[in-house]
Amino acid sequence: MSPEEPRTATLDDATEAAEREFARGWGLVATDLDGTVIPRERPVSARTLAAFAACERAGIPVVPVTGRPPRWVTPLAEEAGLRGQVVCANGAVVFDLDAGEVVRQHAIPVEVLREVAARLRPAMPGIGFALEAVVGFRREAAYATRFDGGLEQRVAPFEELLLDAPPVVKVLAKCPGTLSDEMVAIAAREMEDLVNVTHSNAADSLIEIMAAGVSKASTLAEVAGDRGVGAAGVVAFGDMPNDLEMLRWAGRSYAMADGHPAAREAADAVAPDCGDDGVAQVLERLLSRR
Numbered sequence: 001m002s003p004e005e006p007r008t009a010t011l012d013d014a015t016e017a018a019e020r021e022f023a024r025g026w027g028l029v030a031t032d033l034d035g036t037v038i039p040r041e042r043p044v045s046a047r048t049l050a051a052f053a054a055c056e057r058a059g060i061p062v063v064p065v066t067g068r069p070p071r072w073v074t075p076l077a078e079e080a081g082l083r084g085q086v087v088c089a090n091g092a093v094v095f096d097l098d099a100g101e102v103v104r105q106h107a108i109p110v111e112v113l114r115e116v117a118a119r120l121r122p123a124m125p126g127i128g129f130a131l132e133a134v135v136g137f138r139r140e141a142a143y144a145t146r147f148d149g150g151l152e153q154r155v156a157p158f159e160e161l162l163l164d165a166p167p168v169v170k171v172l173a174k175c176p177g178t179l180s181d182e183m184v185a186i187a188a189r190e191m192e193d194l195v196n197v198t199h200s201n202a203a204d205s206l207i208e209i210m211a212a213g214v215s216k217a218s219t220l221a222e223v224a225g226d227r228g229v230g231a232a233g234v235v236a237f238g239d240m241p242n243d244l245e246m247l248r249w250a251g252r253s254y255a256m257a258d259g260h261p262a263a264r265e266a267a268d269a270v271a272p273d274c275g276d277d278g279v280a281q282v283l284e285r286l287l288s289r290r
Contacts, residue, residue, distance in 0.1 A: 011285075015269050019282075022252040023289035027233035029055055029062040030087075030220050030246060031279055033076065034200070035239040036256055039275040044080050051280035052080060054287055063087065063223060065216045067200045067208060067242050069132055069170075070095040070102065072147075090198060090242050091219035092169035092210050093134055102134045104222065106214045107167035112194060116171060116209060117158050119190045124175040124183065131161050132170040143174050171195075171209035183207045184241065198242040202260055208242065217245035235286065237271065237279045239263050254282055 011019070029052075031037055037048050052062045065087040066073060073086050077097050085103065086095045094104035108116075113131070120127055128142025138154040138161040139145060145152070154161060175183055180199035184207055187197040196210045216238075224234055236243075236250035239259030247253040247266040255267035256274050264270055271278035 018252070018268065019285060020289050022235070023286045025233055026235055026252070026286065027060060027229040028224050028227065028235075029060060029283065030065045030216075030224075030234055030236040030250060031062065032216075032238040032240070032243050032246075033064055033066045033068065033073075035259065035274055036237050036243075037080075037274065037279050038076070042275070044076075045277050045280070047277045048280040049080055051277075051283040051287075052082065055283060058287060058290065061227065063220065065091075065220050065236070065238075065243075065246060069093070069137075070134065071136075073097075074100075085223055087216060087219050087223060089132060089170045090196075090200075090208055090210050091214045091216045092132075094219060094223060104219070105134055105167065105169050106211050106219070107169055108171065108195065108209075108211045110162055110165075110168075112211070113162065113168060113171065116191065116195060119194075120173065120187060123186050123190045124173075124178060126177070127173055127175040129158060129161075130172040131165065131168045132172060133166040133168055135166050137172075138165065139172075143172065169210070173207050173209065175205050178205050180204050180206055181241075198244075200240045200242045202240070215245040216243060217249035220246055221249065235282070237282070238267070239274065254278070 037044055055062050067090045070088050083097050088095050092106050096103045128140045130137055130139035130143045136153045139152055180202055184197055184199050195212050196214055197207055199207050231249050232251035234250040236246050236253040238247050239256040241262050243263055244266045253267040254269050254271040255263035256278050257270050258273040271282050
């Protein structure tokens, strides 16, 4: 195969049969973005864009389901030619690209925010918090930002971040020297059912905290239901722990081959690497089997 030829995975008999059965009645594509259709430091590929467009022409909407806040989604959606609704902030927000506005949000009560900080500080010394709202974010000085520097509404001690704050949809927490997997394990132990905790980068020291019961899956179910599509008609793609609930919920799901081991375990099947257009390869097959 020459370097110019697109790679295409070979399938085992069980996967082939499952895809043929699923393709008879699927109605929606739900896909994570970073590490799933966006390779590191590269744009969305032409092959992936073509696969998305082919789905839309076939009447099968593509719904991005991401940990990104709305302000990080809009430019990418324009590049990818996506329209309609995007599930943002791991299910805490639904943003309508056409209307340019938030149409659904799941906020964390202020008393829960205080309890999160009170429980995690002794368990993870040195931890710093940022509060994400649909209109922007606020952070403690201990939370060092890499992407939104200068865009903070406020940099202050935690209690001051809560003053006059808009509804908080997601808490970000960093603890330098403690990897994300370990942080999630500690947070889950300390907070039990108080909130939903996950992460989207195993190599970082960062966790993401949403309201109890809020995940990519819970909000995707709402968005799909508005379109008359149930779990059985959804194909989902993801690569990280913040995709686990979605991968388990969807009627057919794929984790990226270069994704987190927990994602591969949760999914029905494994798609080729993000850099090899794994999502596009699967969508091309499903479209050909309708």
